Amino acid sequence: MEFLEWKMFWEGRVIRSDLESAFDISTPQASVDLRRYREIAPNNMEQTARGYRPAAKFMPHFLKPSADRLLLQLRAFLSGVIPRKDIWFKDIPNVAIAPDIARDIPADCMRLILQVMRDREAIEIRYQSLTSSRRRMIAPHALAHDGFRWHVRAWCCENLEFRDFVLSRMDEFGSTSSVEYDSADDAAWHTRVVLRLRPHRGLSAQQRNAIEKDFGMTEGRRNVEVPACLAYYLIRRLNLDLPTTIQLTPERLQIELENLDEIHEQINQAKIHTKLLIAKRFPQIDPASMSR
Structure with missing residues (x-):
């Protein structure tokens, strides 16, 4: 039924052979399906010499039309x-x-990460950072995409803190083991912050109108909610922390962050809260000694 409405909505026509080829069914069965749809939605479909088309008052019952979904x-x-x-x-x-620019994430890597997430365990990995390549024990509790790369949000057993690890930088997986930690302590993951976006103030009125339409803004604003630990990546990706320059003109930047200082403070407070929660669970840890 959804397929029938999809064909009528997006292509303006559906014929019996569309059903036959899409679902590998017989001609009689396709006729039954078409008849059944016309019984359910008698005012949606008009028969023509070339098949069926949507009626003037066509109203989808099974399809939720979405241009975003279609383009995806x-x-x-x-x-x-x-x-x-x-x-x-x-x-x-x-x-x-x-x-x-694709990041290569082997299926075995993804499978192991999902397994230890389900089992709430830690796994030994070899991780290539920008400065070194060495083995670590991490306990992933969530997946996150920063707009370019997939990360795991994980408890770092060495540093006793929550960190982001890029999936494509992992290889040589080792043994798994039980680990004492609680993902509820990752306040930077659970805290939500709201980025208030607006057209760049250096744009003309006409340009601002175009940006408002482009970004789906209402009354010149668009609020975007993200976990505090992902806000950094979004701000960097959209150049929301950069001033205008000869290269980064208002036309190039297009949008700006209305509450940048507020977001930085919320991110900092979430990190502090995370440290305090970890220190409460592990009294031997001095919060001041933990990395930012």
Whole structure:
């Protein structure tokens, strides 16, 4: 039923053979399905010489039309994430994407991380940071995407604190073991902060109107809520912490963060709260000795 409405909404027509090829069913079964849909939604479909088209007062019952979802599916298809059969277009529209710079995350890596998350255990990994490559014991409790890369949010057994580890920098997985920690202590993960975005004040009125429409702003503002530990990445990715320069003009920056100082303070308070919770669970740890 959803497929029928998808074809009518996005392509303006559906025929019996569409059902036959999409679901590998017989012609009689396709006819039954079409008849059943017309019984459920008698005012949605009009028969023509070339099949069926949406009626003037077409109102989807099974489909929730979403341009974002449609474009995400096209992007996933072009990126090789989903197969052609999962795209319901009879003919794929002429479309291209600027390719992502893919990070290679082996399936075995992902499988092990998910396993230790389920079992609430720690796992030994070899991790390549920007300064060194060495073995660590970490206990992942969440997955996070910063807009470019996938991380695990994890308890670092060596430093006794919560940190972000980039999945594509992990290899040579070792043994697993039980570990004493509680993800509830990761206040920087559980604290939500709200970034208040607005068009850059250096833009003209016409340019601000374009940015408001582009970013779906209401009354010149767009609030974006994220975990405190991810706010840093979003601010960096959107250049919200950079002043205007000859290279970074208002036209290039487009938007700015109305409450940058407030967000920095909230991130700092979440880190402090995390340290205090950890120190309460591990009295031997001096919060002042923990890294920022």
